Amino acid sequence: MKDDILVQTKDLQTFFYTDEGVVRAVDGVDIKISVGETLGLVGESGCGKSVTSLSIMRLIPWPPGKIVGGEIWFKGEDILKKSEEEMRRIRGSQISMIFQEPMTSLNPVFTVGYQISEAVLVHQDVTEEEAKKRAIEMLDLVGIPDPEKRYNEYPHQMSGGMRQRVMIAMALSCNPDLLISDEATTALDVTIQAQILELMKDLKRKIGMAILLITHNLSVIAEMADNVAVMYSGKIVEYSDIKTIFKSPQHPYTYGLLSSIPLVTKKRVKGQKLPIIEGVVPNPYHLPTGCYFNPRCPYSTKICREEDPKIEEIAPGHFVKCWNYLKPGMGV
Amino acid sequence: MRNYLIRRILQMIPLLIGVALVTFLVLNLVGDPFAQYALNPRIKPEDIARMKHAWGFDLPIHLRFFKWFWSMLTGNWGVSIFSGGRPVAELVKNSLLWTLKFTVASFILAFIVAVPIGIYSAIHQYSILDYFFTGFAFFGMSMPTFWFSFILLMIFGVRLKWLPIGGVMTPGLESAPFLVRLLDQTKYFILPVVVLAFNTMGGWMRYSRSSMLEVIRQDYVRTARAKGLSERVVIYKHALRNALIPIITLLGIAIPGLISGAMITETVFGIPGMGRLTLNAMLNNDYPLAMVTLLLESYLLIFGNLFADILYAVVDPRIKYT
Numbered sequence: 001m002k003d004d005i006l007v008q009t010k011d012l013q014t015f016f017y018t019d020e021g022v023v024r025a026v027d028g029v030d031i032k033i034s035v036g037e038t039l040g041l042v043g044e045s046g047c048g049k050s051v052t053s054l055s056i057m058r059l060i061p062w063p064p065g066k067i068v069g070g071e072i073w074f075k076g077e078d079i080l081k082k083s084e085e086e087m088r089r090i091r092g093s094q095i096s097m098i099f100q101e102p103m104t105s106l107n108p109v110f111t112v113g114y115q116i117s118e119a120v121l122v123h124q125d126v127t128e129e130e131a132k133k134r135a136i137e138m139l140d141l142v143g144i145p146d147p148e149k150r151y152n153e154y155p156h157q158m159s160g161g162m163r164q165r166v167m168i169a170m171a172l173s174c175n176p177d178l179l180i181s182d183e184a185t186t187a188l189d190v191t192i193q194a195q196i197l198e199l200m201k202d203l204k205r206k207i208g209m210a211i212l213l214i215t216h217n218l219s220v221i222a223e224m225a226d227n228v229a230v231m232y233s234g235k236i237v238e239y240s241d242i243k244t245i246f247k248s249p250q251h252p253y254t255y256g257l258l259s260s261i262p263l264v265t266k267k268r269v270k271g272q273k274l275p276i277i278e279g280v281v282p283n284p285y286h287l288p289t290g291c292y293f294n295p296r297c298p299y300s301t302k303i304c305r306e307e308d309p310k311i312e313e314i315a316p317g318h319f320v321k322c323w324n325y326l327k328p329g330m331g332v
Numbered sequence: 333m334r335n336y337l338i339r340r341i342l343q344m345i346p347l348l349i350g351v352a353l354v355t356f357l358v359l360n361l362v363g364d365p366f367a368q369y370a371l372n373p374r375i376k377p378e379d380i381a382r383m384k385h386a387w388g389f390d391l392p393i394h395l396r397f398f399k400w401f402w403s404m405l406t407g408n409w410g411v412s413i414f415s416g417g418r419p420v421a422e423l424v425k426n427s428l429l430w431t432l433k434f435t436v437a438s439f440i441l442a443f444i445v446a447v448p449i450g451i452y453s454a455i456h457q458y459s460i461l462d463y464f465f466t467g468f469a470f471f472g473m474s475m476p477t478f479w480f481s482f483i484l485l486m487i488f489g490v491r492l493k494w495l496p497i498g499g500v501m502t503p504g505l506e507s508a509p510f511l512v513r514l515l516d517q518t519k520y521f522i523l524p525v526v527v528l529a530f531n532t533m534g535g536w537m538r539y540s541r542s543s544m545l546e547v548i549r550q551d552y553v554r555t556a557r558a559k560g561l562s563e564r565v566v567i568y569k570h571a572l573r574n575a576l577i578p579i580i581t582l583l584g585i586a587i588p589g590l591i592s593g594a595m596i597t598e599t600v601f602g603i604p605g606m607g608r609l610t611l612n613a614m615l616n617n618d619y620p621l622a623m624v625t626l627l628l629e630s631y632l633l634i635f636g637n638l639f640a641d642i643l644y645a646v647v648d649p650r651i652k653y654t
Contacts, residue, residue: 059557084563092560099558104551108650109573119559154649170559 004035005073006210007056007095007178012070014048014055017063023284025051025065027234030311031212033178038204038211040225040242042218042257044281048234049214053180056212057097058087075177093123096171100183102164106155112166113139113151116173123174138169142199161192165199172203179204180212185220197223218261222246230254233282233292236311239319250314250325252297253277291323299324333645340638351630352404355623356397364389365413365619386410387620404627414618423609424624430500431593431605434521438528439590446533447579450540454548454575455567465537472534481527481600488523496520498602524601528594536582544575577648584640588632592625 014026026048033039041049054060055067058079071078074095079087099105107115116138117131126134132151139147142165155163164184171179181200185193197220204211213224221228221242228245230238230253238251249255256277279296282288288295294304303323311321366384369375381390387410388396403410409420453462489497496502500520505513547553548571556570557563593607606625613622645651 057558059554088560088562090560091558097558099551099555101551105555107552107556107570107574109577109648110570111649118561122560156650167555170555 005032006035006037006075007031007033007212008073009052009056010071010073012052012055012067012072014051014060014065014067016065021285024234024287025284026055028070029231029234029236031229031236031239033210033212035177036204036208036210037227038213038225040221040228041212041214041231042216042221042228043231044216046281046284047231049216049231050182051234052231053097053182053212053214056178056180057091057095058082059091059097089123092119092171092176093174094176095178095180096174096176097180097182098164098167098171098184100186102160102167102184102187105167106163108155111152111154112158112163113153116166116170119170119173134173135169138173139166141172141203142166142169143195144169161188161196164188164192164196168196168199168203172207172209175207176209178210178212180214182214183216186215186217193220200224218257230257233284233287235292235321236319237293237321239311241317244315244318250318250320251322252299252324253293291321337642340641344634344638347634348631349401351634352401352627353397355626355630356400359619359623359626360393362617362619365617368617383413400623404624409624410620412613412618412621414613414616414621420621420624423621424606424628427593427604427606427609428591430603431591431598431607433517434524434603434605435528435590435593437521438525438532439586441525442529442532442536445529446536447540450537451544451567451572451575453537453541454544457545469534469537472530472537474534475530477527477531477594477596478600480530481523481597484523484527485600495522498600500603520601524597524603527601528597532586536579539582540575540579543578544571547571547575550574573647577644580640580643580647583643584636587636587639588629591632592629 009029009031012026012029013024016023016025029048029052031039031041031052041052043049051060051065056072056074056079058067060067067080070080072080074090079090082090106112110118113132113135116135117128120126120131120134121128124131136147136151139150144150144162144165150158155166158166167184179200184200185196188196200211201224203209211224213221215221225242227241228239229236230245230251232253238245238249238254245254246258249258256275259275260277262274277296278298282292282295288305290303290305291297291300291308294300297304301324307323309321309323311319314320314325366380366387366389369380369383370377384390388399391399407421409424411417411419412423415423449465453465456462485497488495496519501513501517505516508516548567550571553566553571556566561570591606592610593603593605595607595611597603598605598607599611606629610622610625610629612618613625
């Protein structure tokens, strides 16, 4: 199971060509997802998480965005070499995606049921009746009460949580091998978020699909993921299984992210502030020389400012892109 | 929906009365329309008195309003003062037929040209053709109708002699077979239809372009692509249906224009339509006729808006009238 690779990106590069210059949104990303695995992709806003996932779907809008280099292997084939028509057959049937904004991700002028059965009709050789039956089944599966009635409702008649369930139903209607969840629970309130995550976990068990879980919420990752990739300014800075990341993060950025989570169990002196990572994400038009994280890094040294480190496997399955990992004071 | 309609129509009654009142008052500001006959030696003072009585000018103004409004409602529109005493209803009917012929044609032409071009421009934003159509749209919008009409008349009527330079039909063909008349009139209507369509097209093109541009950036369009739908289905089904909603406002606004005609175009091309009828009624102080055309046109605007509101509910499920 471990070596049964479903998706693998090799040195993926997706750039955006704007009037102000070229934005290297994704610059040399290698990720690997095995069959049935959940990979968490974390990072701050604008670090390239969504662009990575849209690249896998080949849904980067051109202009201004373009996949300029690398390979994306899916089930043993490089999907960057596929025609638009072949890609269309993969989208929604083998790789599905749910988006951040459930309020705007459904088309307001079609019923939710129709939007689900449309996905079934495109990919499967079924009649409209069968597609409708399948859609109702899916609505039931994602826990929408009274699915026959709900089938004929429009998105505006549903709450955000319900709409996200509809999105999941749509994404799963053709039993995909890979589900990409791009901040799918971010816009929902915490209880609904927990329900949706539980639902995804449950469906994953039933269907056996792999999940690429994109979020900036580390507790969601802790809850769901098998492996974690941490992204910063378009590059993967740390990659490992979930336990290692949380127990002994090696990259200062990962460490900073983890220590900025408030914990109720942790004793805190009154007045003590929660540790934060100083500074902001670098301007994509003017990236710093050397390691992109060096201006914000408390452990930055001369070489960090001069040369960008390569990603290294420091322990089996644990990759870090840093000159100074394992320095004293780092790691918990 | 039915309740909404009934309520809207009931709400319209005070509006319709208000509009009638304003029209009436404004036209009465002009003064006594019969005064111009006092100096005409061929009209006897008794006749003027009779006309004044018929139009209620011997009554106080508020009673005159009710008398006039009642005769409007009952369809008793009276006779035109200026056009040799012909019934107003007949004048309006004749003009309306001519106007509808060329406004409906230009409306359809503008719509089938402008909306697809607008959508094409949106999908291929900043392409060469998009820039070309944008230039075309601004050209159409900023060109004065009378000037453009004359330029076209010069080229196609005077120089090339392909098309007649004015009027609506060749004299002597009034009782020709239908097809012959149709072909004949088509020749006369080509230029006015093009001029009028050109004028509206530019705005509509820009309107549908920006509407479509807004829609194709929406999340649900990305969802539709992520579902694996073909680009054709994504654009022409998921995006277009949403982009058409604001375009319906244009239809609502354009409806009164279909009937009120276009004063300048009709005047230049010599079409005896509603625009010319209204203009002449005003210029000649033809009180009975001016009252009818003005009232008719303002009422059509009100009904056009109602029609657009109903269309909204048909295409957009989020709008529910109760």
